[in-house]
Amino acid sequence: MKIRTQPNLLSLSLLLAGLALVPASYAASKPYSPFSVSVSRISTGDADIGDSNLQLQRDTWLFGAKASIPLNREWSMSMSASYDKLDYDWGTRGGSLFGNGVTTWPSVDRYSASIGVSYRPNKQWMFLFAPKIQYAYADGTSSSNAQSYGVVASGMYRFENGNMLGLGVAYLNDISEVRTVPYLAVSWQVTENLKLSNPFSAGFSGPAGLELSYQLTDDVDVGIGTSKRTQRFLVKDDETTMEIDEWVSFLRAGWTATSSLSFNGYAGYYFNGELELSDPNSSEQIDNQMALAFAAEYKF
Known part of the structure; x- marks a missing residue:
């Protein structure tokens, strides 16, 4: 879900997202609910940033709302909206990014x-098809x-045993x-109890990832997964951007x-991370x- 997710001291996140993080499966017997709202909190440990003498610790709040409305037997529509607050703590060691005095930022709104x-x-x-x-x-x-704008498109085939x-x-x-x-959609x-599925929604934060989950009881499941997470945001008004690209593995x-x-808790590990400034590259x-x-x- 970033794995911010994309999502850490890991993405205990429910969607998504993000580092983003969203749960993989629920019991099929639960009644259908067309609307849902979600809230997630992700906190990472301190990480050294290259040779900059800086340390970065991140805290993220993610708020989301979704609706899924069947139109007829063939067609259905979905809508979603989210707001994320990403706080960046650069520690007290001093220094500058990339050795050229690039100013650090305290927070990002998304x-x-x-x-x-x-x-x-x-x-x-x-x-x-989802713009x-x-x-x-x-x-x-x-x-x-x-x-930023874009579109996500996918096609899935359902086998006789119900797998997609x-x-x-x-x-x-x-x-x-x-x-x-x-990305692979699965x-x-x-x-009977073991399932392979996507823990996140594909989009600006990266592909959907993969999670293998096990249903312990009707109401409790556990999972292990991984995904690549990307966060890209404006740092100067002349379209200068910063991108944080990393992999995350998690236990859920x-x-x-x-x-x-429903509730989900995550513990995980961010690795192979990189900060990239667009200008100068x-x-x-x-x-x-x-x-x-x-x-x-919460679904209703």
């Missing part, structure tokens, strides 16, 4: 919205220069960069408290770090 349409022509196939828009900007910059497998691609016109992100019941424990309320490595996260979702 807003996003999406409208999706899915089509099921028959029992075997399902297709999804997305996002604004992500550091404190002191203007939101008007921080727009497919491919997807996200085309993203991000701030000062265009990206195309392919929902595969390996055994989920509890469906009621048919409407410069990069610094981020040391590996642990992370913790917690997420709650």
Whole structure:
């Protein structure tokens, strides 16, 4: 879900996202709920930034709302909106990024919205098309220069045993960069209790990732997964951006408290992280770090 997720002292996150982080599965017997709201908190450990003499610790709050509305037997529509607050603590050791005096930022605001349409022509196939828009900007910059947009499309095939497998691609016109992100879409019941699925939604934060989960009881499941997470945001109003690109692996424990309320806790590890400035083109490595996260979702 970033794994911010994308999502740490790990992404205990429920979606997404992010470092983003969203739970993989719930009991099929639960009643259908078209609307949901979620809140997640992610905290990472301290990480050294290259040779800059700086340390970075991140805390993230993620707030989201989703709706899924069937239109008829073949068509359905989904809508989602989110707001994320990313706080950056650069420690007290002093120093500058990239050795050229680039000013660090205390926080980032990120807003996003999406409208999706899915089509099921028959029992075997399902297709999804979802345009997305996002604004992500550091404190002191203007939101008007921080727009990104794109679309996520996927096709999945349903086998006779109910398992689903497919491919997807996200085309993203991000701030000062265009990206195309392919991903594997999967929902595969390996055994009665063991399932392989995507823990996140593909989008600006990266591909959907993979999680292997085990249903301990009707209400409790555990999982292990990994994904690549990307965060890109404006740091100067002339379209100068910072990108944080990293991998996250995580352990998750989920509890469906009621048919409407669920909780997920994550413990994980961010690794192979990199900070990249767009202008001038410069990069610094981020040391590996642990992370913790917690997420709650309410459906109604």
